[in-house]
Amino acid sequence: MVRKTKENAELTRQAIIHAARAVFLVRGVSRTTMEHIAAEAGVTRGAIYWHFKNKIDLFHAMREQVFLPLIDRMDDTLLVEGSDSPLRNIENFLMGTIQILNESIETRQIYEIMMIKCEYVEDFSDVLQQIISNCSGITAKIALTYERARLKGELKEGLNPEQLAQDTNLFFTGLLHMWVKDASGTRFRQQAADLIRFHMQLRAK
Amino acid sequence: MVRKTKENAELTRQAIIHAARAVFLVRGVSRTTMEHIAAEAGVTRGAIYWHFKNKIDLFHAMREQVFLPLIDRMDDTLLVEGSDSPLRNIENFLMGTIQILNESIETRQIYEIMMIKCEYVEDFSDVLQQIISNCSGITAKIALTYERARLKGELKEGLNPEQLAQDTNLFFTGLLHMWVKDASGTRFRQQAADLIRFHMQLRAK
DNA sequence: ATATATACATACATCATTGTATGTAAACAA
DNA sequence: TTGTTTACATACAATGATGTATGTATATAT
Numbered sequence: 361m362v363r364k365t366k367e368n369a370e371l372t373r374q375a376i377i378h379a380a381r382a383v384f385l386v387r388g389v390s391r392t393t394m395e396h397i398a399a400e401a402g403v404t405r406g407a408i409y410w411h412f413k414n415k416i417d418l419f420h421a422m423r424e425q426v427f428l429p430l431i432d433r434m435d436d437t438l439l440v441e442g443s444d445s446p447l448r449n450i451e452n453f454l455m456g457t458i459q460i461l462n463e464s465i466e467t468r469q470i471y472e473i474m475m476i477k478c479e480y481v482e483d484f485s486d487v488l489q490q491i492i493s494n495c496s497g498i499t500a501k502i503a504l505t506y507e508r509a510r511l512k513g514e515l516k517e518g519l520n521p522e523q524l525a526q527d528t529n530l531f532f533t534g535l536l537h538m539w540v541k542d543a544s545g546t547r548f549r550q551q552a553a554d555l556i557r558f559h560m561q562l563r564a565k
Numbered sequence: 566m567v568r569k570t571k572e573n574a575e576l577t578r579q580a581i582i583h584a585a586r587a588v589f590l591v592r593g594v595s596r597t598t599m600e601h602i603a604a605e606a607g608v609t610r611g612a613i614y615w616h617f618k619n620k621i622d623l624f625h626a627m628r629e630q631v632f633l634p635l636i637d638r639m640d641d642t643l644l645v646e647g648s649d650s651p652l653r654n655i656e657n658f659l660m661g662t663i664q665i666l667n668e669s670i671e672t673r674q675i676y677e678i679m680m681i682k683c684e685y686v687e688d689f690s691d692v693l694q695q696i697i698s699n700c701s702g703i704t705a706k707i708a709l710t711y712e713r714a715r716l717k718g719e720l721k722e723g724l725n726p727e728q729l730a731q732d733t734n735l736f737f738t739g740l741l742h743m744w745v746k747d748a749s750g751t752r753f754r755q756q757a758a759d760l761i762r763f764h765m766q767l768r769a770k
Numbered sequence: 771a772t773a774t775a776t777a778c779a780t781a782c783a784t785c786a787t788t789g790t791a792t793g794t795a796a797a798c799a800a
Numbered sequence: 801t802t803g804t805t806t807a808c809a810t811a812c813a814a815t816g817a818t819g820t821a822t823g824t825a826t827a828t829a830t
Contacts, residue, residue: 364777365827372777388684390595393817406779409819476693479593480681488681488746495743496752523763527736530760534738538700541693547701555735558728562767569807570797577807598787611809614789 373411375401377425380418385469389419389478416483423487426470427494430457438501446509450502451560454532458552461539472540499529516565524563531559578616580606582630585623590674594624594683621688628692631675632699635662643706651714655707656765659737663757666744677745704734711768721770729768736764 364372379401383392394405394415401407412418437453461468480488503525509515515524535548535555542548548555569577584606588597599610599620606612617623642658666673685693708730714720720729740753740760747753753760 366776369777386686388595388686390593390684391686394819395817404779405818407777410776410778414819476685479595479684481591481593481596488748492743492746492752519767520763523760526756526760527764527767530739530743531732531736532739533742534735534740537738537742538697538735541697543693547697551731555728555731558725559732562724562732571806574807599789600787609809610788612807615806615808619789 369411372401372403372407376403376408376411377418377422381422381466381469381473384419384422384473384477389415389473389484419478419484420487422470423474426467431497433457434498434501438505443508444512445514446505446512447514447560447564450505450509450528451556453502454528454556454559455553457532457536458539458556461536462549468540471536475537475540495529495533499525502528514565515563519563528559574616577606577608577612581608581613581616582623582627586627586671586674586678589624589627589678589682594620594678594689624683624689625692627675628679631672636702638665639703639706643710648713649717650719651710651717652719652765652769655710655714655733656761658707659733659761660758662737662741663744663761666741667754673745676741680742680745700734700738704730707733719770720768724768733764 376397380392380397383396383400387396392415394408397418398405398408408418412421433456434453437456438449440449443449461471478484503522506515506519506521506524506528510519510521515521535552538548539552581602585597585602588601588605592601597620599613602623603610603613613623617626638661639658642661643654645654648654666676683689708727711720711724711726711729711733715724715726720726740757743753744757
C-alpha cells in the first residue's frame with residue numbers, strides 16, 4: 361500500500377500535523393526531530409518530507425489552523441455594525457477566546473507551543489513580525505469598538521479609545537500568557553472570566 | 566597557563582555566562598551547543614563543564630543575575646512604609662522596570678531569551694513554576710500597595726485592590742512581552758511610559 | 771491499456787553534539 | 801619542598817539528525 365488516493369493523502373497530511381503538535385508540546389519545537397513526528401504519526405520521514413518542506417513549513421501549517429479562524433471570529437464579534445453594546449462585544453470577544461481555549465485541546469496546545477515551546481530564532485524569527493502586526497490589527501479593531509462605545513455613552517468620561525484598546529490588548533496578552541503557563545489551572549484558568557469582567561468594568565460608566 | 570587563581574577562575578565563569586547570553590540570544594537556547602558558548606567565551610568545553618553541570622545549570626546562573634536584583638528593587642519601591650502616594654509607588658516600580666530594560670543591555674537580552682528564545686520543556690519546565698510563583702508574589706505586593714492607596718483615598722470608589730493588582734500584573738506581563746518582541750522599538754518601546762501612565766490613571770481618583 | 775505522476779518507504783552519506791575520561795601545569799597547603 | 805587540589809584543555813566513544821537520492825506500487829489521466 362504505497363500510493364494512496366487524494367483523500368487518503370490529505371488524511372496523512374492531517375495526521376502529520378496532529379502528530380507534530382503532540383510532539384512539539386512535550387519536547388519543544390527545537391528538540392523535536394522529523395523522526396519523532398513520523399513515529400507519532402505512524403509514517404516515515406519520507407511522508408513528512410513529501411508533504412512539508414521542513415519543520416518550519418510544518419509549524420506554519422499547524423499555526424494556520426488556529427489563527428485563521430481567530431481572525432474570522434474577531435471580525436464577526438467586534439465589527440458587527442449597529443450593536444447596542446459595543447463594550448459587550450469586546451467582552452464577548454475576550455470571553456469567547458478563553459472559552460475556545462477551554463474547549464479545544466487543539467487550540468490550547470497550539471497556543472502553548474507558540475508561547476512557551478518555541479524559540480523565535482533564525483527561520484522562526486519572522487513569525488514574531490506576524491504576531492506583532494496581528495496584534496496591532498486586533499488593537500485597531502478594539503479601538504474602533506471602544507470609539508463606538510464612547511459614542512453610545514458606555515464609557516467613563518475622558519477616556520481615549522485608542523489608549524483603552526492598547527491597555528486591553530496588553531491585559532489580554534498577559535492573560536493569555538499566564539493562562540497558558542498556569543497548567544495547574546488554579547491561578548488563572550479558573551478566574552479568567554472574572555478578570556475580564558473586572559477589566560471591562562474599570563472603563564464602563 | 567592552565568591553573569588560574571580563584572579570581573581568574575571567577576572571571577572565566579562570568580565570561581562563560583556572558584558568552585552564553587550572547588549565543589542564546591541569536592541561536593536560541595536549544596540550538597545553542599556548549600561548543601558555541603565555549604568558542605564565544607574563548608575557552609573550551611572543558612572549562613564550561615568545570616564551572617557548570619550542563620546547559621540548564623548555566624541557564625539558571627544567567628537568570629539569577631537579573632531576577633535576584635528585581636526582587637530587591639520591588640521590595641524597595643513598593644514596600645516602603647509611610648509613602649504619601651502608594652499609587653505613585655506602583656507607577657514608579659513599573660516605570661523603573663522599563664527604564665532598566667532600556668538602560669541595561671544585559672537585562673534586556675536575558676528577558677528576551679527567557680520570553681522568546683527558550684522552550685520550557687523537560688528540565689526547563691520547572692522554571693515555569695518559578696515564574697508563576699514569582700508572579701503571584703509580585704501581584705501580592707502590588708495588591709498591598711493598592712490597599713494602601715485606597716486607604717489614602719487615591720483610588721476611584723468601589724475598586725477591589727486584589728483585582729486591581731491582578732489587572733495591573735496582567736497588563737504589565739503583556740507589556741513586557743510586547744516590549745521584548747518589538748525589536749524595532751516603534752510599537753511599544755517608545756510608548757511604554759505613556760501606556761503605564763494611562764493604565765494608572767484609569768484607577769486614580 | 772499504457773504512461774506518468776503520486777504518495778510514500780528505504781537507504782545513504784555526512785555532520786553535529788554530548789558526556790566523560792584523561793592529561794597537565796600551575797596554585798596552594800603542609 | 802613536596803604533595804595535593806584546582807582549573808582548565810584534549811581526546812574519545814557513541815549516538816542523533818538532516819536532506820536527499822532512490823525505489824516502488826498504485827492511482828489517475830489519456
